Amino acid sequence: MKKKVSLKDIAQEAGVSTALVSYVMTNKEEKARVGREMARKIRKIAQKLNYQPNHLARSLKSGRSDTIGLIVADISNPFFGHIARTIEDEAKQHNYTVIFGSSDENVDKSGDLINALLNRQVDGLIVIPAEGSEQQIRRLKERHVPFVLMDRPFPDVDASSISINNAGAAYEAVKHLLLSGRRRVGMIAYKTGLHHIAERRSGYTQALSDYGLEKEKRIKLARYSHLRDDIRKAIDQLTGGKHPADALFFATNSLAIEGLRYISELGISVPEQLAVVSFDESEAFDLFHAPVTYIRQPIREMGKAAVRLLLEQIRDGDKPTEAICLDAELIVRQSTAKK
Amino acid sequence: MKKKVSLKDIAQEAGVSTALVSYVMTNKEEKARVGREMARKIRKIAQKLNYQPNHLARSLKSGRSDTIGLIVADISNPFFGHIARTIEDEAKQHNYTVIFGSSDENVDKSGDLINALLNRQVDGLIVIPAEGSEQQIRRLKERHVPFVLMDRPFPDVDASSISINNAGAAYEAVKHLLLSGRRRVGMIAYKTGLHHIAERRSGYTQALSDYGLEKEKRIKLARYSHLRDDIRKAIDQLTGGKHPADALFFATNSLAIEGLRYISELGISVPEQLAVVSFDESEAFDLFHAPVTYIRQPIREMGKAAVRLLLEQIRDGDKPTEAICLDAELIVRQSTAKK
DNA sequence: CTGAAAGCGCTTACAG
DNA sequence: CTGAAAGCGCTTACAG
Structure with a gap:
């Protein structure tokens, strides 16, 4: 790939520090009291250079990746495909992106998947758990990873969940x-x-x-x-x-x-x-x-509720768990x- | 989330620099000629602390995210779900993770999606393009982003693609x-x-x-x-x-x-x-x-071929485009x- | 065989 | 109003 333009390039061209540019690009000019003229100039240059922020760097610094991980049994099963779609839509509305994986109803795969997603610093997980993955879920809780169980709650695990009656x-x-x-x-x-x-x-x-x-x-x-x-x-x-x-x-x-x-x-x-x-x-x-x-x-409601619960948990790490049970028809x- | 353990923590406990630890954790001890005893000690501590590498940091440094972006029309449609599943499996075999998005056959959504995935530094893209997205695809080419078109080639765009007759x-x-x-x-x-x-x-x-x-x-x-x-x-x-x-x-x-x-x-x-x-x-x-x-x-073959072509492109930026056309039955x- | 140092691209508390 | 600096967690070329 061609080298991307970074904050530094813009700063250089504008003759200011990267800090200023960062403030402007994240619309924190008010807070940082950047001059209006300067802000305009910076924006113009950013536009000209077609600046695209590097999410990775941002996440590394901020500790938030704006990404949620989704684990389903099999994405090619339309039931899970629909769930994935609702979650995708709902996540997008909150500027989140979704990484997914299929566990194939297999504990080992599920464990690998959870690790892979966590290493990629997802902010939280929505998981349709595989049989026998209670331990993995408990570990999530111990590690204070925000997560929501969907479709299949574990009666013995105190966790936020969305399920039906x-x-x-x-x-x-x-x-x-x-x-x-x-x-x-x-x-x-x-x-x-x-x-x-x-x-x-x-x-x-x-x-x-x-x-x-x-x-x-x-x-x-x-x-x-x-x-x-x-x-x-x-x-x-x-x-x-x-x-x-x-x-x-x-x-x-x-x-x-x-x-x-x-x-x-x-x-x-x-x-x-x-x-x-x-x-x-x-x-x-x-x-x-x-x-x-x-x-x-009620797949749509389930997906929406799952994302909502997860985001609340991400925002407030101490949020008590909440089990939502919807009715089927x-x-x-x-x-x-x-x- | 609880603070994660980093290379630094291990280095501290082992009384060495983070560099050593990094070499050991990435199995480059040979190359860096780290002592066997030291390597063992480091591994042991890493295990004890349950060290999990931060992929974000690694990617930022290395310029590779080991993530590919997948754009389909609608993940809830089983046809695309199956494609997604094959791509997921194939990607996993090469230690890649998949981020996906649904374009809903809509050019604007497709553009937003491409940007979102690129900002997250995906190493490449597999896209089932929406109608009218030729320009977006051309832009990818200009920016030297590795990508493969699936299901729907654009006859006027010289790009790698997988399609059927x-x-x-x-x-x-x-x-x-x-x-x-x-x-x-x-x-x-x-x-x-x-x-x-x-x-x-x-x-x-x-x-x-x-x-x-x-x-x-x-x-x-x-x-x-x-x-x-x-x-x-x-x-x-x-x-x-x-x-x-x-x-x-x-x-x-x-x-x-x-x-x-x-x-x-x-x-x-x-x-x-x-x-x-x-x-x-x-x-x-x-x-x-x-x-x-x-x-x-032949969905499985299509997915496999798409991943293969994409990875080849990621490895070799100058790889000539290749259009694969399979037969349907x-x-x-x-x-x-x-x- | 080992380590110090620079740097990936950002953000933000702080000092002027 | 503006900028220098530290730091997120890694990797790696380089020096010893």
């Missing part, structure tokens, strides 16, 4: 299935200790038991790393046998998409033979022949129509 | 429709001057004319900002009248998804009444009742089955 939303979804006449409702979830999935499972269980169907509990788990195979197996089991499920509740959009692929292949008719509800949204749900009933998370469509 | 891929798609017995093939594209869309249009036109159907050309354009309305209007026009289209070719996945939503609403049967092909891929294409035939771009499925 997972148990409640799952409960509503299952209740909706029961009210539409289904009795054998299966659930497919990730095999994970993450709290948000546990909550979704407990919402499911609670609904069944409130409707006197605790005996009908049928949950299958799929590994993130063997998604396709595990889901196929799960569906085979749930829809086979003497008392096949007449409804399926998927705990996330990726589970549902993979599941629906297989359901189509098998020629199972939705919603006649099998009603379907999923967490999250997806364009794919719209194009399924029976548009899929889903639980809509059940969007009812064809895939759960009454039989 | 858009005209050829479109040609194949339309040819496939014609060979499957369709005669009135409509196309829906973005209203844009961007070259890759122009190429897709010309592939369409060429195919029609090669098959003696130039009179049957029916292209409709939709504005990015009025996607839904424009597509609905376009589909109404194409499928209405005395000679309704019997096939539709969508120039991108977002156009197709919006279009298929409407086609479902209208109750038009695919592929019987209307065959459908789209550029790009999407999970939604799989779940459509007649899985959609699409043109698969037509994946034939139900939506274009013979009538």
Whole structure:
């Protein structure tokens, strides 16, 4: 790259010290009581030379990088892509830039990522934590790094977080299935200790038991790393046998998409033979022949809240933690129509 | 945040200069001929203090930030999300971090973004350029900023780029429709001057004319900002009248998804009444009742090539520009089955 | 084998 | 109203 013009170049041309130029360029001329004439002259030269401040130098001096780090599970998953987009927009409004990384639901990657972002002096972190990363998160707290957990709070860690009422939303979804006449409702979830999935499972269980169907509990788990195979197996089991499920509740959009692929292949008719509800949204749900009933998370609000909480923490290191829990909404469509 | 430990702290504890510590921490002990004992001692202290280098300071000094900037149209669009993911993975392998931004197909935003990333001293840029951003790209070249154009080359700008054979891929798609017995093939594209869309249009036109159907050309354009309305209007026009289209070719996945939503609403049967092909891929294409035939771009290869080209440019500022053009693949499925 | 010193490009408290 | 100086945390050419 061509050598960039620095404060020094401007100072030289204007015949003043770099200090003056710095004051003018950061609009602190008032405070530094720089002469109006001089300020104008400096600005003019800066313009002519097309001066662009070096953010790195500024950050090194000021201790603030105006950058936030974002850790998601996988940026190519539209759910996280949407979150990233909201955070980007919201951050930009406050003159922050976003560095991101995908943890792939992997603790080691997550740890490396956190370190890499921290070494780059991000002012704070928004993280959608991977399973088993509690320790890493605790370390953040010990080091007084401002951060916000998103999507998946850790019940045992006292940290600011944005999440939704997972148990409640799952409960509503299952209740909706029961009210539409289904009795054998299966659930497919990730095999994970993450709290948000546990909550979704407990919402499911609670609904069944409130409707006197605790005996009908049928949950299958799929590994993130063997998604396709595990889901196929799960569906085979749930829809086979003497008392096949007449409804399926998927705990996330990726589970549902993979599941629906297989359901189509098998020629199972939705919603006649099998009603379907999923967490999250997806364009794919719209194009399924029976548009899929889903639980809509308020992604925009979540992103906004996350950035807000983080910036407050950055500004005030002693801000008490704040856990925000938003409500999700059940969007009812064809895939759960009454039989 | 708590004060971080710096080289100085280690130097103090070890009773040596920061220079020594720096050499050891960057594994240049050989070159600096630091004593083995001393090196061990320094490493031990660094470990104990949990030393983490400040990347900002390093970058300021070295002039390299080991960060690349990525500009996409919209990170929440899975197509770009996938590209981002490949670039992230590939960059990480070379110890680079990625800062990203969404231009929203808007020239002003794109300009702001480029500046913001450059001020943060990214070593180079991978950009999926917005319409009308030629000037911004030319400026990059003038300033000798390493960069690679992706997805959309500018024919009038001599720059390194990764793209696919858009005209050829479109040609194949339309040819496939014609060979499957369709005669009135409509196309829906973005209203844009961007070259890759122009190429897709010309592939369409060429195919029609090669098959003696130039009179049957029916292209409709939709504005990015009025996607839904424009597509609905376009589909109404194409499928209405005395000679309704019997096939539709969508120039991108977002156009197709919006279009298929409407086609479902209208109750038009695919592929019987209307065959459908789209550029790009999407999970939604799989779940459509007649899985959609699409043109698969080699995203992984594209991302890898982009990073490779960029890093070569960063290493060698005089590297001549290189335009890589990859082939796309037509994946034939139900939506274009013979009538 | 080791260290002092300069410098990357900024900011800001301080002195005049 | 203006400027000299110190310093953020590193790296590296140079001198011993």
